[in-house]
Amino acid sequence: MTFVQVAQPTILERGIIMLTQAVFYNFYFFLYLFAPKTAHRMVAYFEEEAVNSYTNYLADIDAGRHPNPPAPEIAIKYWDLAPDATLRDVVLAVRADEAGHRDRNHDFADQLVGPSEPSSAPAAIPEAAVETESKAGSRRDAA
């Protein structure tokens, strides 16, 4: 609702958004039903893209390419912002939320991977590096 107040989309734009959400809702319902890990991972990447978009938005505000009006009252109440908060403060708060959503969804996807397939396992060491290390170790032993 915050960005509806900020951007004030037309009725046509609102209709397009609602139609897109209806299509996505049904797609996502079935994705989650049959592939919940992929569903969480996909949302995590969407959230990452949101973080990047809000970062670009902040850069535009800071460069003066986008106005920085006072924050809407609904945003001040929701994010408990200062009474004189601006759009920039709202974008910072929203970006922090999106980063949290990204991390939670990656966590959920990791949990669904299960213990037999740890996603955070260290990368395998290439065989050549192991050989180099063992040679270096044998040289150290000889010295």
Ligand SMILES: [Fe+2]
């Ligand atoms: Fe989000």
